[in-house]
């Protein structure tokens with residue numbers, strides 16, 4: 001059977017895959033993200049593409065119906081809500097699993113035709129703080145790093161990132177580069193010792209949310225020892241004095257690190273020119289996430305360690321198309337093509353390009369606020385696409401209750417039963433990976449094709465088509481009359497060109513007229529472009545901004561700090577990876593990793609059950625005793641749900657607090673009481 005060249009649907013590394021309908025899966029040796037490598041999840045993709053558990057027919061109130069009936073009802077309920085309560089009475093909640101073309105038309109429908117910006121995405125949980133930090137520092141959401149920089153760096157600092165489990169192929173690339181160049185150094189900054197720490201020369205076991213104190217300490221050290229690049233700062237950076245003054249004001253000891261550890265970190269960082277600082281959810285998923293990002297960016301800007309090979313800050317995204325989604329305005333506070341929702345000229349351009357009857361004028365509801373608006377009764381019609389917020393959002397019990405209160409809920413998904421789908425009035429069967437065509441953008445801005453290599457079930461439709469079908473039923477057929485994802489991609493490229501007069505990063509001109517079917521993985525704006533190499537940024541004066549960042553106040557909490565995250569072999573709520581027996585063999589059941597002394601104090605031995613409680617909920621997890629987790633902290637994976645386990649569902653314990661700038665939930669900041677659980 002011939003193999004089709006496509007892209008892995010899991011993490012933001014965006015590995016190339018060669019696949020066929022008989023389940024054959026190989027790494028694509030020619031894809032520049034992975035050069036043939038795959039991790040355990042990617043290699044097991046062939047075990048996840050059967051029809052077991054698939055949603056195969058549209059359903060209304062649990063009964064199979066025709067597509068026409070289902071689409072009629074969705075269109076009628078959304079139109080009615082808009083007519084009776086206004087455009088802000090409806091909302092879409094979408095997903096980093098969607099392809100760029102799906103995202104584009106969903107945003108076009110909500111922002112340009114319904115006239116609300118109430119469309120947010122589960123990528124809000126993944127990288128919103130990086131987006132906000134980039135915009136504050138660079139004037140645009142530009143990720144300057146590339147994967148090749150990781151191999152060229154002399155020092156890689158991995159902050160809040162368990163790369164070995166969450167971006168395994170990048171971890172493999174760093175390990176290979178380190179084997180080739182033993183002088184390369186890796187520092188892992190993480191409250192928990194992880195598989196990634198094993199690759200590192202130094203593991204800095206930072207206090208939770210100690211990142212600002214650490215990078216402010218580094219900035220103050222760089223200033224005190226005159227190791228800034230003042231020529232670079234003078235020419236290309238604003239805000240230097242205020243940022244350094246704020247850094248000097250904060251106390252590096254609040255990082256939780258010893259003076260010796262801090263001194264070693266400062267010496268390595270300041271003594272190495274080629275430094276890449278990689279950061280992920282430990283930075284982003286925090287009440288101070290955007291400030292953490294800017295504290296990191298400040299150090300790179302103050303030393304000119306940006307815009308050069310082997311050098312720079314690098315946010316790696318969790319999801320396969322978190323980057324593509326933000327390119328087409330997939331967040332409630334963005335417009336397509338990195339255009340600015342707050343800018344009237346940008347709004348005018350998008351409205352006229354789309355020939356849209358209305359355009360949203362203000363930012364919409366971000367994820368947490370969106371579901372609070374469901375609970376309050378503001379939202380009368382909600383459409384959830386390709387994601388499972390009833391278990392994946394913080395305070396998930398309250399989110400499930402909020403969804404249940406919405407008068408009309410549509411869910412499009414590939415699976416028949418999900419915690420969110422069970423709350424829907426209408427279920428719309430979507431095509432799955434391997435059955436649909438489109439593009440995704442990985443963490444290094446590389447656009448790759450996903451290509452169908454198998455037939456979709458008879459009644460499944462690609463997400464872009466479902467969205468366009470609803471738009472047509474709402475009366476906007478002409479604006480959503482695409483004959484396939486290629487036409488949507490061409491419109492996206494044309495919008496980028498229409499916006500060329502604005503000073504922006506997202507230039508897609510190289511994709512004009514491209515052979516969509518034959519498209520090779522390509523970075524925007526071009527493969528050989530290095531952002532900020534000329535010292536030019538995207539603020540109006542072309543300078544970057546350093547921000548004065550105050551370290552978050554330390555507060556006393558009762559109980560254990562609950563750090564949530566991923567297992568090596570599972571993806572999100574396991575609707576796909578849960579099908580692969582060999583993936584389940586790694587860590588087969590929900591657990592809480594706990595320090596040996598804490599376990600001893602609770603009278604818990606390895607394998608006992610732990611009951612975790614707080615005001616948000618309760619769950620029971622198997623105790624895994626390990627000194628990888630620090631005292632008074634717990635780590636628990638977030639994959640288990642009401643559907644796939646009778647226990648172990650942790651997002652119900654995470655409070656719905658967010659970063660004040662980005663709105664990204666602080667998914668690692670819950671506190672719980674823990675005790676030994678004995679079934680009576």
Ligand code: SF4
Pocket residue numbers: 008009010011012013014015034037038039040041042043167168169170
């Ligand atoms: Fe897929 Fe990420 Fe693994 Fe690559 S590293 S195979 S993109 S899950």
